[in-house]
Structure formats: C-alpha cells, structure tokens
Amino acid sequence: MSAKERSAAVIAGFVSLALVGTALDRFPRALSLAIGASPAFVEAAPRSDRSSLWHQAPQESAKAAPSVEELVPGAPVERELSGGEAHVYRLTLAAGQYARVTVVQQGIDVVVRLFGPDGQQIVEMDSSTGTQGEEIVSHVADVTGAYRIEVAPLEKDAPKGRYAIRLAELRPANEQDRTRVAAERAFAEAVLLNMQETAESLRRALAKYEEAARLYHALGERSQEAMCLLLAGIIAHQIGERQKALEYLNQALPIFRTVGDRAMEAATLIGIGAVYNALGERQKALEYLNQALPIFRAVGNQAGEATTLNNIGVVYDALGERQKALEYYHQALPIFRTIGDRAMEATTLNNIGRVYAALGERQKALEYYNQALAIHRAVGNRAGEATVLGNIALIERDLGNLVEARARMEAALALIESLRAAAPGPELRAAFLASNRDYYDSYIDLLLRLHEREPEKGHDVAAFEASERARARSLLELLTEARIEVTAGIAPELKEREQAVHARIAGIQSQLLRAHAQAKPNPAEIAALEDALRRADEERAQVELEIRRKHPRYAELQYPTPIGLQEIQRLLDERTALLEYVLGREGAVLFVVTRDGFQAIRLGAVAEIRELVEKLR
16 A cells, blocks of 8 residues: 555544544534544544444455466456355465465455455454555465455445556565564454454454554564554553553554654644543643644645644634634635535534534524535535434524424434444443433433423423433443353344344445545446445345334333333332432433422533532531
8 A cells, every 4th residue: 555545544544543533513423432533523424434423344255256366476367346246366375385365456345355265254344444445465474375366345235446466475484484474373363353343353353553663663563563563552542551652552542653654643643632632631632633734735745735734623622712613714715625525524514513512603503513414414424414313403402492393303213223223342332322321311402491481392301202212222332241141042143144144234324425525436336335225224224123023021121211201100019209410411300200200300400510519428
C-alpha cells in the first residue's frame, strides 16, 4: 500500500473512532463503547472503511470457482469479482520456500485466504484499506505441495469490482523472512480481532499490535512499527486506557518524523489531540491539532485537513467558544463536499446545527440538522440519522412543538433499538445502551411535558412505560454479565441466521457509505445496494418473527417487551407501592405505583438532589 493510501486508511479510522467528533446537543453518540466515541468528542462519524456501526463477522469461505489458475512469478492476473463469487489460485511451494502474494483492490474490498496442501486455512488477510489498496499474504512453506489462495469479497452482496493478483516474490526463505511472516500474521490477527469489536477482542488486538510492533522493530521496518504503535494507541483510546494510548502514540510520532511520513505524523497528532480532549485537557488537544493542520495542508491531504478542522471546531465548541467553532466547521464543510465525503459532510452539518442550537438560533439549527438528516438517510447511516432526529426533537421541544418532538424522538429510539440488537457482544450492547440512555430520559421528559399540557391523555403513563422499556433493554446485558445462559434451547442455525443478517445489514451500510463517498458516485451501484439493504431488512424482520414464534423465552430477553402499568398494578398488594426513580439530564422524576393509583412527580434538578444527599451523609 502506498503512503498516501495508508494514511488515508488510518485517517478514516480516526473518523470512525470518534477521534473526530460531531456534537449532538445532549446525546452522547451511540458509539461510546469500544468502537467509539471518546466521551468528549460526543458523536462519532460513521466508519467509511467498515460498517457504520458494527463490522460483519468474517464470512465463511465462499465456494471455489470451477477453474484454478497457477500463480507464477512475473505473470500477474487481473480479474472482475462480485458478491457471492470466489477465485482460487494454486501456488506450488517447496519446503523452506518464501512466497509473497499481493492483491491490489480496484473498487471491491476482498479477503485473501491461504490454505495448505492439507486443505486447512493458514491465514486470512483483510486490512482496513477498504475497496482500494493492497492485501499481502506472505508464507514460508513447512511442507512441499500445492497451496491454495482464495480471493473473495468481504461482503456477500458486494457490487462488481476488479483486483490484480501477483506472486511478487518466490525464493528460499531466510530468518528475516520468517520474522516478517510472524509480524504480518500478528498484524492480520490484530485486524480481525479489532473487527469483532468486543471488549475482549479489542484487548487481544492490542496485544497483537504490540507483538507486531516488536517484530517490525527487529526487522528494522520503522514505518510498519510506527503503524502498529499508532493502531495500538487507537485501541487503547477506545477501551478507555488514555495514558496507555498516549504512550503508544508518543512512540509512533518520532518514528514517523524520522522516516519522513508527514501524513502519518499528522494522523498521529490528531490521535494525541483526541486523547487529550477525552481527558478534558482542551488546550493541549488544540496544541496537537494545530500542529497536524499545516502538515495535512502541506502534503495536500484534504481529508486530513477537513478532519482536523472539524476536530478543532469540536474542541472550541466544548470550550464554549461558539463563533470559533463555527469558523472551523465552515472551513471543513466545503472540503468534505469537494472530496465527496458525504458522511463527514453530514457530521459537520450536525455540528453546525448544534452550535446554532446552543446560541439560541433554533430555526438556523433546524436548517442544518435537516440537511444532515437527508444525507444520513441517503447514505444509509442509521446511527447518524438517530443522532440528528434526537437533536431535532430537542429543538422542536424548545419551540413548544411537543407532538412533533415526540414523533422525532420515537423515530430516533426505534433506530437505536435496531442498532442495539445488532451490537456484537454483551459488553458492546450494554455500553451502547448506556451511552444512549439520554434519549430515553429526554423522551420521558417530553411525555411529562405533554402530560402537563394534556393531563387527561395518559402521557404520564406513557412516560412510566418508556422508563420500564429502557430498563427492560438492560436486562439481557445484566443477565449475560451474570453469566446466565439466555440462548439455551434456541436452534443454532436460527441463532446463526440472526447474527448473519445483522452482519449483512452492517456490511451493506458500509458499502453504501463508500459508494456515496466516491468522487463520482455510481447511481446504479447505489440503487443496487439500497435494494439489497431493503431485502436484508425484510429478512431480519422474518428471522425475528421466527424467533418469537419458535423460541419465545429467548425472544423475550433479546427483544424484551415490558409489561404495562395495569399489569404491574395487578402484581402489587394493597400495602405495597412501587417507587421508580429516573435521574436524567432534564431532571429527576419519581413514579409512584400502587394497586389502585399512579403518579409521576418531578423532583427537580439532579445536581440539587445530589447536593441534598451529600448534606445528609
């Protein structure tokens, strides 16, 4: 991969990991779990190299193509490939030979797998280069025989693209080759673990990046060593180990400077700025971001320049310097439009809307939010759509349009529920839900405001049931944390179908984001992907219906439906009252439920309650 491609891929990674943020008015963005969002950078931008939210689990090896070509030195092969296909190549190696195969992606993201003479998979390579860039497979043969290389699309619904494969090196192996293969394997394992996006897989990925960095250091390959340290820093930042992240990034920075890779130097500066921002050290964050900006401009990297401008705007917004924030956002916006990055265009529009909302210019805020909403919907970014819908709901609420605000918030919550169910693993589902609790709290506040306006229409009961629904969504994660087996009894093939359809939806969303981000988007490709997304969503609904029908116990936990007020009242005797507290950003609420009565009571600001509690201690 070229330096330009490498730096572009890493910058895209920073975007996806909320090292650039947008600014949701009061909602921390959904990705504050391990993929995402640092608390200070609030809303993460959608991932352009992978799913906008959750990455697809590695798919099973596709069926081999009828013909098998022999790979020989000096004879590259260029072919067309689309979803559902796989191309197979034979590679004849003698024991002790070193082979290096490169696959250049041209509009399609491929996975390259190497199989031994016994048919067992040796390694799977899928870097974060997306639909462009290079995949590399190296191997030192342990035994003589016919090895097999398989090239398949990452997503089974991938539109047609091209790739070029060649046997770049074939010769007797030396000790350096063995170390290089070990380094590349460690790096590849780290990438695959990172894509799983569970807390445990991220920790293991961090260890693998450390291992790869040590091996590349031993080889004297400083650029690769620095890249591993940079990626380790990103993961440490993701899992909340900020000081460790700074250690890795501060090791990577002087190496990039020594080898003269200015774009990666700037990307590392962005990372350090993001970590300081997450630590609340805003001025330090600005110091590093302002170092990155002129470098990106000097090397002509517009994506990096716009990302940095956006980040600086986020920091100034956090400092309360709204006009400065607007100044930087308005510099970033036309660049994102020029390079065709629609996802980041929407992110920046949302940021601008947030600033205008903070300044009390609500109509102007709505103007920018609605622009962002249209783009998020066009590119299939459901997480971004939910964020903007929540922001619009708050504006409508403040304008007194409570019915419209309720409709917008309910639409946002529906998206959040579908995204939560797709999160890979209980840790991420729990973190996802926790980071989105503010949506429920603001929805409860909206319903209570409606109750104050229309006391006879049962809005207070709806608020209570919304609180119950938010609590019910936490149940599965709490049970899983307690190691209670909630999937017992469910047919394995049905569970696999459920996971596969969520992964498929995530993959198609990823492709849509990339298709829209092209300098000249292909309308036919976008239409095909939108159709594939619609069909996948229909399949998801069918799978969930089948689960509810065949495995009601699992369905009740995975897709919980809380009981209503009347059912709860029937469970209470005459001497028992249920007291349920909601401590939200909009204030504290107490719901009192007895066998024959119900009341919702506002208790005031949470800070005031906390102060009173401290006095009583």
